[in-house]
Amino acid sequence: MRLTxxxxxxxxxxxxxxxLVDDYDxxxxxxxxxxxxxxVLEMTAAGILLAGPQGELDLVASxxxxxxxxxxxxxxxxDGPCLECYRTGRHVAVPDLAASSPAWVQFRASARRQGFRALDSLPLRLRDTSVGTLSxxxxxxGDAPAEDIVAAQAFADVATIGILHERAIRESSxxxxxxxxxxxxxxxxxQAKGVVAHTRGVPIDEAFTFMRQYARAHQLRLGLVAAQIVERRIEL
Known part of the structure; x- marks a missing residue:
């Protein structure tokens, strides 16, 4: 039966x-x-930036x-909507990138070259602790449907709780x-994507898909599969 x-x-x-189990990835x-x-929300693309120990944001999932x-x-x-969202801890809506902040010139140009015309950046935040953003x-x-933003923020909240975890809340280290x-x-x-792309002669996107399929089929963490590929312990 097809789900609604x-x-x-x-x-x-x-x-x-x-x-969200004790040993989750x-x-x-x-x-x-x-x-x-x-x-499900029918966005063109999505990406998550996580903050490192010094507060720098790095792409972790996309x-x-x-x-x-x-x-x-x-x-x-x-210097863009992701940084503003992270710093303020608030939803940043950009319904028209062409009319976005003049300060975001490099980000805007890069996004438009790739065919993006609008975005929303949502905080990964629990109380006063911010860990990143979902874009x-x-x-x-145009504006995204309000119910889609509510759903995406709910997803982000669940992920934030998972990242922080009960042990992390008790001890910041x-x-x-x-x-x-x-x-x-x-x-x-x-690194592993590059190895798979080279050995199989496929694009990076396809290499990543092979890695995820292998991890799921063997019930292994994606990070562990990647490490074993880099160490030449497995070959896809």
Whole structure:
């Protein structure tokens, strides 16, 4: 039976909640979130930036594995809507990138070159603790439906709770270690994508898909699969 849109939203919440076990994979949790925003909320693309120990924002999960998309998101974290969202802890809506802040010239140019015309950046925040942002990008200008923003913020809130975790709330050093581990894992994943893309002769996006399929089929963490690929312990 095909699920309705509301049914798919509920299914996503259940999947996110099911992911939050003691030994969960932060990167996989966030990947589920961005994929859902694209597929269920019908966004063109989505990306999550997490803050490192020094407050710098780095791309950890996205619906596109292209270098141009990653570079665009980093521009947004240096001087753009993502940074503003993270600093203020508030939703930043940009219904028309062409009319966005003059200060965001590099981000705006990069986004428009890739066909994006509007975006919303939502905070990953619990009380006074901000850990990053969720950005939703669209190919058409205009405001996103209010109910979609509510749903996306709810997803972001669940992910934030997962990132912080009960142990991290009790001890800030655990939070720093967990966030750093996620960022380190992403570096290894980037290396593994390059290896798979080279050995199989496929684009980066397809290489990443192969890695996720292998991880799920063997019930392994995505980060572990990436590390084993880089160490040449497995070959896709």
């Amino acid at each position: 849109r509301d049914g798919r939203l509920l299914q996503t919440f259940a999947r996110l909640a099911d992911t 932060v990167v996989e949790l966030l990947q589920v979130l961005v994929d859902t925003c694209r597929d 619906t596109s594995e292209t270098r141009s998309f990653a570079e665009m998101m980093q521009l947004g974290s240096d 939703l990008l669209r190919s058409s200008a 655990i939070l720093s270690e967990q966030l750093q581990a996620a960022l380190n894992s992403r570096v290894v994943i980037e």
